[in-house]
Amino acid sequence: MIKWLRPKNVRVRLTLWYVAVLGFILLIYSVSASIFVFFQLRSEVDRLASEELETIEGFLSFSSTGALYLKGSAHDHPYPISMQHRLMQVLSDNGAVLYRNERLGTRNLGGAPFYGEGVNSYSPRSIALSDGTRVRVVSRRHTVEGKPTIIRVGFSEEELWQRLWQLVLGLIAGAPLAVGSAGVAGYFLARRALSPIQRMAQRALEINAHQLGARLTVENPDDEIGLLARAFNETLARIETSFDQLRRFTSDASHELRTPLNAIQNVGEVGLRKQGTADYYREVIGTMLEESGRLSRLVDSLLTMSRADAKQPKLIRTEIPALRFAKEVVSLLEVLAEEKQQLLSAEGDESACVPADHIILRHILINLIDNAIKYSPSGSYIRVRVLKKNNQTVSIEVEDNGPGIPTQHRDKVFDRFYRIDEARTREAGGSGLGLSIAKWGAQVHGGQLELDCPPKGGSIFYLSLPLHPGNPDGGSPAASLESHPQEEKSSNFVNRSPWTVVEK
Numbered sequence: 077m078i079k080w081l082r083p084k085n086v087r088v089r090l091t092l093w094y095v096a097v098l099g100f101i102l103l104i105y106s107v108s109a110s111i112f113v114f115f116q117l118r119s120e121v122d123r124l125a126s127e128e129l130e131t132i133e134g135f136l137s138f139s140s141t142g143a144l145y146l147k148g149s150a151h152d153h154p155y156p157i158s159m160q161h162r163l164m165q166v167l168s169d170n171g172a173v174l175y176r177n178e179r180l181g182t183r184n185l186g187g188a189p190f191y192g193e194g195v196n197s198y199s200p201r202s203i204a205l206s207d208g209t210r211v212r213v214v215s216r217r218h219t220v221e222g223k224p225t226i227i228r229v230g231f232s233e234e235e236l237w238q239r240l241w242q243l244v245l246g247l248i249a250g251a252p253l254a255v256g257s258a259g260v261a262g263y264f265l266a267r268r269a270l271s272p273i274q275r276m277a278q279r280a281l282e283i284n285a286h287q288l289g290a291r292l293t294v295e296n297p298d299d300e301i302g303l304l305a306r307a308f309n310e311t312l313a314r315i316e317t318s319f320d321q322l323r324r325f326t327s328d329a330s331h332e333l334r335t336p337l338n339a340i341q342n343v344g345e346v347g348l349r350k351q352g353t354a355d356y357y358r359e360v361i362g363t364m365l366e367e368s369g370r371l372s373r374l375v376d377s378l379l380t381m382s383r384a385d386a387k388q389p390k391l392i393r394t395e396i397p398a399l400r401f402a403k404e405v406v407s408l409l410e411v412l413a414e415e416k417q418q419l420l421s422a423e424g425d426e427s428a429c430v431p432a433d434h435i436i437l438r439h440i441l442i443n444l445i446d447n448a449i450k451y452s453p454s455g456s457y458i459r460v461r462v463l464k465k466n467n468q469t470v471s472i473e474v475e476d477n478g479p480g481i482p483t484q485h486r487d488k489v490f491d492r493f494y495r496i497d498e499a500r501t502r503e504a505g506g507s508g509l510g511l512s513i514a515k516w517g518a519q520v521h522g523g524q525l526e527l528d529c530p531p532k533g534g535s536i537f538y539l540s541l542p543l544h545p546g547n548p549d550g551g552s553p554a555a556s557l558e559s560h561p562q563e564e565k566s567s568n569f570v571n572r573s574p575w576t577v578v579e580k
Contacts (some may be wrong), residue, residue: 087266094262097254106247113243117213117236123198125214128162129198136166136175136220136227144174144220145452163211163230164521166220174225185213185228193217194226202233210234272301280308288316336371340364391433398428398470398541399462406460407443409449416454420445424462430470430541432521437541440517440525441472443510444537448476451535467542469523482527489527490515514539528532 104191135147144166163185166175171188183205193199194216202212213230276292283290291312295306347360402422413420430437441460448458456477463471490511511525514537518525523541530536 087270088265090270091259093265095255095259098258098262099251102247102251102254106244106251109247110240110244114236114240118202118233121212121215121231121233121236122198125200125212125229125231126198126216126578129227130145132164132181132229133218133220136218136225138221138223144225145175146175161232163232165228165230167226169224169226180230182479183207185211185215185230189226193551203230205319206252208239212236232530239545273304276301276305276308283312283320288312288319324371333371333375336367339367340371375549391436392429393433395429396432396434396437397426397471398430399426401434401437402441402460402462402472405438405445407535408440409445412446412449413458416449416452418449418452418454418456418458420449420458420460422460422462424460425464428462428464428470430543432541436517438522441474443514444474444539447510448474448478448535448537451478452476453478464543467543469540472541473536474539475534475536477534480533481527481537483529490525 105373136144137147161179162177163180164175164177165173165180165185167189168174169189173184176182185319186201186203186204198214198216200212202210204210208262210233211230212233213228215226215228218225218227258429272295279290279292291309294302294309296302297306336546343360343363347357350356352360360556399422402424406420406422410420445458445460452458458477459473459475461471461473463473515525518539518541521541523539526538526540528536528538
């Protein structure tokens with residue numbers, strides 16, 4: 077029953093609601109109009125009765141015997157209205173009937189006088205006579221030849237009610253036609269208004285994974301349907317971007333994984349076919365281990381990015397002295413810098429402490445410093461500076477003397493697997509995940525990682541971390557500190573972490 081009352085078609089539901097609302101409005105209008113007309117007609121009867129009463133008062137007189145009569149000229153007085161006929165009765169103060177006109181006969185216009193009847197003003201009321209006739213009576217007190225009297229004048233309400241019911245029947249007869257016409261018009265209007273949505277739905281059904289570039293037609297961008305179409309198109313654009321990133325990520329990851337696997341397989345096959353010395357096999361195994369280590373680091377980086385996309389990591393924040401932490405990371409990578417005769421240093425504000433996850437922060441700094449070492453020439457200088465800004469953020473800057481990054485590539489270096497020089501070797505540059513992971517690490521801390529390339533050359537990476545994070549990880553920094561009190565006691569923030577991935 078409920079399903080029958082709720083059609084599936086939106087056009088039908090809108091039409092039914094429209095008809096129901098219109099019918100309710102017509103009902104309210106009809107009732108209000110009928111009540112208004114009724115009171116207007118009755119007010120007119122009261123006015124005419126009052127005028128008649130004042131006219132009749134001048135024609136009343138007492139005879140020599142004490143009987144009240146109506147002077148003959150009153151019978152010739154024209155009635156104010158033709159649709160109703162006058163009924164008249166005159167009473168004494170004690171309620172005795174002094175006069176009735178012929179039309180009233182033996183009937184009474186009400187009983188004994190009630191308290192205050194006709195005093196200082198007219199007293200209108202509706203009564204029913206003994207024969208059931210509905211009458212509107214107006215009474216007032218007058219003095220006739222020195223004697224107090226109550227004059228009552230009445231007019232039948234039968235014609236008034238007859239006209240009222242004619243109006244009501246006319247409204248009732250016209251309501252179905254009005255509601256029916258409005259329903260038909262409302263249905264066509266609803267169909268016309270919803271037709272763009274139907275076309276949008278048909279177009280949306282045609283869009284699949286191979287046609288993500290297709291968009292809905294926006295007929296009117298300023299109305300609600302146009303807003304819906306634009307929102308859907310923007311959603312499709314985001315989905316298309318995500319699909320493209322996923323395809324590129326899958327393709328690049330497959331390529332990066334295939335290279336070390338092929339190297340391990342080729343080295344192993346060559347080693348099996350040739351007869352060599354122990355030193356030869358040691359070199360073969362070393363090569364395989366090197367490729368295996370590179371493969372392991374790549375898999376770790378891919379796992380990190382996968383967790384970042386799934387929003388799985390739970391930050392464990394501790395108060396980390398930023399400068400001391402940076403110096404420990406620098407000491408870890410000094411061996412790589414010495415191989416290229418580079419000078420690596422860390423300096424800055426020793427009082428700067430930042431609430432951060434030491435594992436992720438360590439990974440960010442390792443990637444940034446290792447990146448600077450790889451792309452800086454031999455004998456160059458690499459600086460790490462720690463600064464506190466406005467008691468709101470701690471900035472860790474990594475500056476190198478490399479060739480810098482061209483302007484057209486600066487917005488893309490943080491993309492996954494992005495390489496400025498596609499022809500570079502895997503040994504010279506990593507897989508292109510390091511900066512992407514570093515930027516993600518800054519973002520999960522509520523901070524930012526930005527790049528600047530001065531005109532003089534080189535690159536500067538600015539890592540900004542808030543001193544008072546807004547709990548981007550969903551947990552409380554204080555709670556994290558309490559749950560890991562043993563970490564606060566250790567002075568070596570770098571070496572206590574098992575995460576040793578360095579990947580570009």
